[in-house]
Every structure is written in structure tokens, then in C-alpha cells.
Amino acid sequence: MHGTPPPPCIYVVSKKCDVVNWGLQRMAVPLVDLKAQYQTIKPAVLAAIERVLDGMSLYLGPEQLTFEREFAQYCESLDSVSVSNGTDALALALRACEIGPGDEIITVANTFIATVEAIAMVGATPVFVDIDPDTYTMDWREIERVITPKTRAIMPVHLFGHPADMDPILEIARKHGLRVIEDASQAHGATYKGRPIGGIGDIGCFSLYCSKTLGAYGEAGVCVTNDPDLAERMRVVRDHGSRVRYEHEVMGANWRMDEIQAAVLRIKLPHLDHWNETRREHAASYTEKLADVVASTPETESWAQHAFYVYVIEVPNRDRVRNLLNERGILTGVHYPIPLHLQPACQKYGFKAGPLPVTEAAAERILSLPMYAELTNEQIQQVCDALVDVLTPTPTH
Numbered sequence: 001m002h003g004t005p006p007p008p009c010i011y012v013v014s015k016k017c018d019v020v021n022w023g024l025q026r027m028a029v030p031l032v033d034l035k036a037q038y039q040t041i042k043p044a045v046l047a048a049i050e051r052v053l054d055g056m057s058l059y060l061g062p063e064q065l066t067f068e069r070e071f072a073q074y075c076e077s078l079d080s081v082s083v084s085n086g087t088d089a090l091a092l093a094l095r096a097c098e099i100g101p102g103d104e105i106i107t108v109a110n111t112f113i114a115t116v117e118a119i120a121m122v123g124a125t126p127v128f129v130d131i132d133p134d135t136y137t138m139d140w141r142e143i144e145r146v147i148t149p150k151t152r153a154i155m156p157v158h159l160f161g162h163p164a165d166m167d168p169i170l171e172i173a174r175k176h177g178l179r180v181i182e183d184a185s186q187a188h189g190a191t192y193k194g195r196p197i198g199g200i201g202d203i204g205c206f207s208l209y210c211s212k213t214l215g216a217y218g219e220a221g222v223c224v225t226n227d228p229d230l231a232e233r234m235r236v237v238r239d240h241g242s243r244v245r246y247e248h249e250v251m252g253a254n255w256r257m258d259e260i261q262a263a264v265l266r267i268k269l270p271h272l273d274h275w276n277e278t279r280r281e282h283a284a285s286y287t288e289k290l291a292d293v294v295a296s297t298p299e300t301e302s303w304a305q306h307a308f309y310v311y312v313i314e315v316p317n318r319d320r321v322r323n324l325l326n327e328r329g330i331l332t333g334v335h336y337p338i339p340l341h342l343q344p345a346c347q348k349y350g351f352k353a354g355p356l357p358v359t360e361a362a363a364e365r366i367l368s369l370p371m372y373a374e375l376t377n378e379q380i381q382q383v384c385d386a387l388v389d390v391l392t393p394t395p396t397h
């Protein structure tokens, strides 16, 4: 979970919460607890790492080849290409579709900066559309208004674990001859009308960053496709534009996944469906306890299976609520506080505030609660109790 403090791998406990607010010294609830997951798979992970080091095949070796096959199968897709991280996965997909300077890509502004960094990396230009207020994902009704002769692709983001509404997006893309590249970095294992996301558009790009629902123990990413030509082009660009050593047909990059990450991911992948199921149970539990407490709880469309990468509520006075929760040992996130069109990094594109009202309004109110499979019922209760406490007006005498 990028961009907002506290960082995902660290327990941050406000000094105040130790004794003052929690006389019984209850433990803080972190936003994500990577150690808790590791404890459940530790022997298998260590054995896998040892296997790689014993073989000393460190790149493009057997683990990675097998992971590519297993992940493609998981996504019910023809093929997958493992890469160095999620940002490179998106850039690699754009390169494979021969998208570059002068081209426009339609995407959303309420996403992690990497979505747009990848567009900038290949020299293309991002064009933003607003989002659906219920799912926070791309509002397809807005797409045709921003299509120009320069438009080459649509890049929906399956945000927070909820799929974007792919059918109308694919239909618009077909009508206008555009590519569809899914940013699937937050929705490993989520389904759209029964199909796993990632393999629905031309290419699906996944980050395998440590805090994602499927996370490596270092940098990693993967691109999924049903098009053998695109897969082949991605393999060439990923490895220095080369099929045969020291023969370079195109200007490529070093965007390879390392073998240790592939081995770790192969241990984790068989657990993913169970972890997602557990996340959905936690989400249902939060929603049951919070429906009457907060302004909004997450919705799941009838055609979607949510993966709950993050559980996002809306509250008024979000930053104040966040600070008060922090004082009570509840660590939260905001995904994301500043929409990308308003980021200094995007200044050169000349975007203004105003044209994305749903995106801009959501950014003020959204709050991500602790969410990971190993979260306990007691921790969920602790989070909900704290929210009730913080959001209930203090009686005046």
C-alpha cells in the first residue's frame, strides 16, 4: 500500500495509545500484517528459497516458467509473462501494444501513481475519466466523450479488489479499435461475471508487491494475456529486446522477475482463493457492524466477486477520524488522498480541478480499515468499537 503513512510492513503505534486510551494495553491493529501471513507458510517458503539457491538458476529458470503457467491457469488465460514489478508490467503491456509518444490512454485518477507512471514511461499521455460512485472504478459512460484520434487504449483499474465493469468497456474498445489493458494490481482472484479478472482485456497487469493480496518477498509483477503474439513481444522486451543472447531485435529493458520471488509466489498462489474468501468474510463482518455507523460501506455489484485488497468506508471529517483511530491503536490508510490529475507530478499535462467530481469528492471521505486474511474477529470488533466511539457525538451536559 503505497503513498500514505504508515508503511505496510511496520507496526506504528502512537505513543498515546499504549496506556492512556487503552488501560489494558491492547495491541495495535495494523493496516496489513505481513508477519502473520508468513508464520502460516514459513517452512514451505524457506524450503523454496533454499531450492532456488541450491540450483543457482536465478533468472528465467524453472520456478519462473512454472509460475507463469500456474498463474495463467489461475486466471483462466492462455499465457502469463512474469516481470520485475507492477509498474513495469503496465509499461511492458503498453510496449507490446506498440503504444508510445503521441498516443493517449484513457484511465482513472483515483489509482496508485504507477498506473500513470507506466503511461509516462512509454511517452504516452494519460486522459482521465470519472468513476462510478458505488464501486470507485471507471465509469464507462464517460469514455466515449474523451476519445480522440490519438486514443490507443483504455486502462481500467480493478480498484480495492472490485472489478471494473468490463463488458461495456470492451464494447467501446472494439467499436473504436482500442486496446484494453487491465490494471489488476489490487484484485488478484476477483471475478467479473464468473471470470477471473486480468484475462478479460488484451493484457492484464498485476503487481506482486509485498502488501498485495498475492505478494512476493521482494519486487515482482506479472502480465496475463490470451494473445500469443502479445505474450511473445512481452517476453522479448522484458529481456533486453532479445530472444538469442546478445542479439537485440528491439530496444528492450531489464524487466525480469527473479527466481526467488517466483518460488515464493508458487508457495503462496495455492492459498490465494482461501485468503480472498477469508477477506470477504472479514468484509462482511465489518459491514454488518458498521452499516449504521459510517456514511458508506463497500458495495459489491451482482456481477462481481470482490477480493477486498482494501476495505474502504466513507466518513465525514476523515483526517480527524483517522487521527482519533490512530490514538486508539487502529492503523488506517487512504487510497488515495490526492487524485492523480491534481498531483504535482502530473502538472505537465495541464489538468485542472473540477472535471472529475466523483473522484474528487471520494478522495475527501474515503478511509481504508485494517484488512488481511489473518485479522481476528477480536481485532475487527476492536476496530468497530473504536469507530463507534469516534463517530458517536459526545453528549453535552
Ligand SMILES: *Cc1c(COP(=O)(O)O)cnc(C)c1O
Pocket (backbone or CB within 6 Å): 085, 086, 087, 088, 111, 112, 114, 115, 157, 183, 185, 186, 207, 208, 209, 220, 221
Ligand atoms: C501496486 C500497484 C501498482 C504498482 O505496482 P508495483 O509492483 O509497486 O510497481 C500499479 N497499479 C496499482 C493500482 C497498484 O495498486
